[in-house]
Each structure stands twice: as C-alpha cells, then as structure tokens.
Amino acid sequence: MGFVFRPFSRRQRQLLNWWRPGSGHEHQRFVLADGAIRSGKTIAMILSFFLWSQTCHEGREFIVAGVTSGALKRNVLLPLFSMLDALGIPYEWKRGEGMVVIGTNRYFLFGADKDNAQDKLQGMTAAGAYADEAALFPRSFIDQMIGRCSVEGSRIFMNCNPNGAYHYIKTDFIDRAEEIGLYRLHFTMDDNLTLSPEIRESYARSFAGVFYRQYILGEWVSAEGAVYPMWDDRENTFALEESPEAAVPLRHMRRFCAVDYGTANPCVFLDVRDDGRTFWIVNEYYWDSAARKRQKTDAEYADDLTAFLGGDRNAQIIVDPSAASFKAELRNRGFRLQDARNEVREGIATTAVLIGNRQVRAERNRCPCLLREIHGYLWDSKARDRGEERPVKDHDHAMDALRYLCHTRTTRFRRAGGHDA
Ligand SMILES: Nc1ncnc2c1ncn2[C@@H]1O[C@H](COP(=O)(O)OP(=O)(O)OP(=O)(O)O)[C@@H](O)[C@H]1O
Ligand SMILES: [Mg+2]
Structure with a gap:
C-alpha cells in the first residue's frame, strides 16, 4: 500500500532540501540527522537521499546500509517502497543481488553487522551513501563507506539516535562539523508532526536513566556509574x-x-x-x-x-x-x-x-x-x-x-x- 504523506515539519523540510542549490548547505558533503526516536529522521532522510540521487546522478551506484539487513528492510526499504508506490515511481528490488534499481541508478544494500560487508564495499565506486542508525555501525564500516564515495559530487547521508559522549559520531563528526563539511540537523519529537501526545508519552515512559536522555531527549551523554541506579532496595x-x-x-x-x-x-x-x-x-x-x-x-x-x-x-x-x-x-x-x-x-x-x-x-x-x-x-x-x-x-x-x-x-x-x- 502507498505511503500516506502528511505535512513535513520545518526540520524535516530542511533535511529534504539541503542539497538543492540555494539552500545555503548545498556545498556540504555530509548530512547527519541525530536525535530522539520516532522524530521523523528516517522518513525525511530516505526521501531526501532518493530525490537527490535521482536528480543529480545518472547510471551511478549508491550504498544503502542498515545495522542488519533485517533492520534495513524494516526501517528503510519498506517505507521507501511505499513512498515510491505513492509517488508512482517504479523500482525493481533484486533480492538475490542485494540491490534496488530505480531509474538508471543502482542502490546496493548492506547490513553493517556482516563480517564480509566491508569486503563487498571494497570493490565499489559510489556516488553516495545512506546509513540508517549509523551510531550502531562499526567505525570501520563507516570509514570504508565514506572511502568508496569517490565520484565527483558524492554525498553521505547518516542518521542515528544519540549514544555516549565519546562516541565517534559525536567526537569525529558532530564536533568537527565545520572542518569536514557536515550539515547537522538535530531532531526532537516535536519535529514529527504525526505523533499524538499519547504516543509521545508512551515512548517517554518506555525509557529510563541514560536511555531516556539519549532516546527521548536526544542528548549525547555517556552512561556512568551504576547500570541500574533506579534500583531501590525497598521498592524492588x-x-x-x-x-x-x-x-x-x-x-x-x-x-x-x-x-x-x-x-x-x-x-x-x-x-x-x-x-x-x-x-x-x-x-x-x-x-x-x-x-x-x-x-x-x-x-x-x-x-x-x-x-x-x-x-x-x-x-x-x-x-x-x-x-x-x-x-x-x-x-x-x-x-x-x-x-x-x-x-x-x-x-x-x-x-x-x-x-x-x-x-x-x-x-x-x-x-x-x-x-x-x-x-x-x-x-x-x-x-x-x-x-x-x-x-x-x-x-x-x-x-x-x-x-x-x-x-x-x-x-x-x-x-x-x-x-x-
Ligand atoms: N511526513 C510524514 N508523513 C507521514 N508519516 C510520517 C511523516 N513523518 C514521520 N512519519 C511517521 O512517523 C514515524 C517515525 O518516523 P521515522 O521512522 O522517520 O522516525 P526516526 O526519527 O527515524 O525514528 P527512530 O529513531 O526510532 O528510527 C514513521 O514511521 C511515520 O509513520
Ligand atoms: Mg529511524
């Protein structure tokens, strides 16, 4: 069934259009959307990546990666296909080859958890990459992925929930944004206009301690001290x-x-x-x-x-x-x-x-x-x-x-x- 598009928030529109001439960010090579769960990062980013790759490149190869191939299918491919259906754009999913063909471009699919994922990457010359939940990837995969994007005008799209304060996405990407040419967009649940207050509350109640700060507040904070500081010897x-x-x-x-x-x-x-x-x-x-x-x-x-x-x-x-x-x-x-x-x-x-x-x-x-x-x-x-x-x-x-x-x-x-x- 086709995706039912609902109004995009301002933050989602920034993510959708950052690569377009005149946005003020079109000269950057990386875009990173980080922040709270369910805040609309993936939906806006896959559409942005797809529109950019189709508008700016022909006959090229792209990397599309998730934490595992199961997560990639669930979180990225299924919503992407339903958006393409809704837009009336044909695509071909060649499962055996781990690839999707859209127009003249080919999108190669990767689960970053596989030991041989990097070997498969090695042979590629890509015009762009998309990494969903990038903070859960091994660093070596991200480095290799960036290294493969050698085509003129290539761009790298990454999204994730925050992790520890010393995580490489924080220290080597966010903190060095200007130096490396990274456009960072920080998302909160306010940036997803489709979430009802009830759903938001139930997500908020589903996390405690450091996970609440990372997944709900969207902060890059490290877990320190006791793993279960909320344990109470009387109440528990x-x-x-x-x-x-x-x-x-x-x-x-x-x-x-x-x-x-x-x-x-x-x-x-x-x-x-x-x-x-x-x-x-x-x-x-x-x-x-x-x-x-x-x-x-x-x-x-x-x-x-x-x-x-x-x-x-x-x-x-x-x-x-x-x-x-x-x-x-x-x-x-x-x-x-x-x-x-x-x-x-x-x-x-x-x-x-x-x-x-x-x-x-x-x-x-x-x-x-x-x-x-x-x-x-x-x-x-x-x-x-x-x-x-x-x-x-x-x-x-x-x-x-x-x-x-x-x-x-x-x-x-x-x-x-x-x-x-
Ligand atoms: N513009 C939109 N139109 C329709 N639905 C939307 C839109 N934006 C967000 N959604 C809905 O909100 C849900 C959450 O969005 P999305 O998956 O992009 O969040 P996320 O920030 O990637 O979350 P997570 O961090 O958990 O991966 C989507 O599954 C989709 O149902
Ligand atoms: Mg997501």
Whole structure:
C-alpha cells in the first residue's frame, strides 16, 4: 500500500532540501540527522537521499546500509517502497543481488553487522551513501563507506539516535562539523508532526536513566556509574516470610525460569512469577564452579534445575540461545524452552524501565547473589573512553539472567507501565 504523506515539519523540510542549490548547505558533503526516536529522521532522510540521487546522478551506484539487513528492510526499504508506490515511481528490488534499481541508478544494500560487508564495499565506486542508525555501525564500516564515495559530487547521508559522549559520531563528526563539511540537523519529537501526545508519552515512559536522555531527549551523554541506579532496595524487593498471604496468589501466576548458563563461569537460574505487570523473583540458584572448584555437567545442571523448580515442568525456561548442549539436555527432559533475546543494550534499556516502574521485585532473603550483583553492576569506564557503552563484564551472571527475563518477556505495553492481559 502507498505511503500516506502528511505535512513535513520545518526540520524535516530542511533535511529534504539541503542539497538543492540555494539552500545555503548545498556545498556540504555530509548530512547527519541525530536525535530522539520516532522524530521523523528516517522518513525525511530516505526521501531526501532518493530525490537527490535521482536528480543529480545518472547510471551511478549508491550504498544503502542498515545495522542488519533485517533492520534495513524494516526501517528503510519498506517505507521507501511505499513512498515510491505513492509517488508512482517504479523500482525493481533484486533480492538475490542485494540491490534496488530505480531509474538508471543502482542502490546496493548492506547490513553493517556482516563480517564480509566491508569486503563487498571494497570493490565499489559510489556516488553516495545512506546509513540508517549509523551510531550502531562499526567505525570501520563507516570509514570504508565514506572511502568508496569517490565520484565527483558524492554525498553521505547518516542518521542515528544519540549514544555516549565519546562516541565517534559525536567526537569525529558532530564536533568537527565545520572542518569536514557536515550539515547537522538535530531532531526532537516535536519535529514529527504525526505523533499524538499519547504516543509521545508512551515512548517517554518506555525509557529510563541514560536511555531516556539519549532516546527521548536526544542528548549525547555517556552512561556512568551504576547500570541500574533506579534500583531501590525497598521498592524492588519483597519478603515472603513477612507476609505469608502474599505467597498464595504467587502460586496462580505464570512461572518462568531465566537461565544464564556457564560451565567455567557461574551458572544462574531465577525462579519468577508473573502477574502480568510485575516479575516476582522468588528464588535464585547460583553455581560458581571456580569458587567451588568443581564444574558441573549439563546433566547435573538439569538435575539441579529440576530440584530448584520442585519438579514443575510447566515453567517456561528462558535460556541463553548459545547454550546449545544444555538446551538439548533440557528438551530431552521435557522442559519448555524459549530462546532469550540477548541484545545487551536494548535489554538493559528494557530492564531499567521495569526496575524504575517497580515491575521487577526480588525476594529479599532468597536472592543474595542477584542483590549483590545489582549494586556492583557498573558501566565500563575504559570502554566509555573508547566510545563504547557496555557494563563491566564481571559478576554479571544474575544480571544477564535478569536481562533475558525482562527483554524476552516484556511487551511494549507493559514497558510503558501497563498491565499485560
Ligand atoms: N511526513 C510524514 N508523513 C507521514 N508519516 C510520517 C511523516 N513523518 C514521520 N512519519 C511517521 O512517523 C514515524 C517515525 O518516523 P521515522 O521512522 O522517520 O522516525 P526516526 O526519527 O527515524 O525514528 P527512530 O529513531 O526510532 O528510527 C514513521 O514511521 C511515520 O509513520
Ligand atoms: Mg529511524
């Protein structure tokens, strides 16, 4: 179905027309649109890139890149095709060749995550490049992409959400805009005229801490100190012994068990009840083979899990997708498994919101390792100075299990503070 065009905001129109003679920016080589999520960057930028490439070049090759090929298709190609349909412009998507043909130009498609993506880039002589969510690309891909744009009059279009203050897009592009010829357009949610106040509010409620500042306020700020500063020892815990009546409803809730598997590293199970709003972590299992000086086999771990869940085979086991041998063992024993979603950054963002909303609560006396880890779970300051955002990989096993639980089982609705059906 064709795209329904709605009025473009002033910022979107600046992005659409910057390359046209008389805009005052037509001599610049780069354009970067950064800022809040859902602020209208991608829609305006793909249209701008398409119009520019069709107006200024014939018979040329272009680079069109996303973080992964799936993200590229979802966020860029599908809206682009629906806009082309609405405008009555024909295109041909040659999937096998990873290419789209529009008019006399050819647009080569890339997922920046692929190891061989740069090899494919290497042979190209491009007249322009488009990078969606550029801050999530490896730097080497961006450098190579720029290097390939050697045709006279080539231009580079990039958009992204802000990241850490030391990220290369901030330090080497935004901060050096004048020197390198970059036109920067900063977007806020006000720049998308199609967002209703309700939708905006629900997006705002879906982020907490540093992610709120980056994704909602659009600031380039680094994550520092505690990963989960919103954790509160009173509000995020509960005690079964102190209120035995509270234990009764738990029995009727859905049960999950989140697993961070490890053999040389610690192995963690979290026993969780879900009332549709809150995850109640009632118990933990923690086996540290290094401290105990004994590694366990998959069969031993499966025995431990069976005992830990009191023989319950109906609990859904959320497990690290890479733990192939342990998964096979559990499946043989009749457990119900679900692969955990394990994107670190997105998972931490989800977990942070749930903690802030008190939608995660741990049993005060039965989860000592989880409670210890949550206070010691810090952003890695050395990685930060290199422009990367990630937690210190140390005492993070209950943290990984917690993240798997939250990120795998949370709907967008619950994340905005609602109650799942
Ligand atoms: N001019 C417009 N006409 C119609 N719809 C629009 C227009 N501008 C924005 N939108 C709508 O707003 C949504 C968000 O816009 P877009 O995807 O461009 O945001 P974004 O800034 O790239 O967000 P993110 O940072 O999450 O990728 C689009 O999916 C589209 O539905
Ligand atoms: Mg976008």
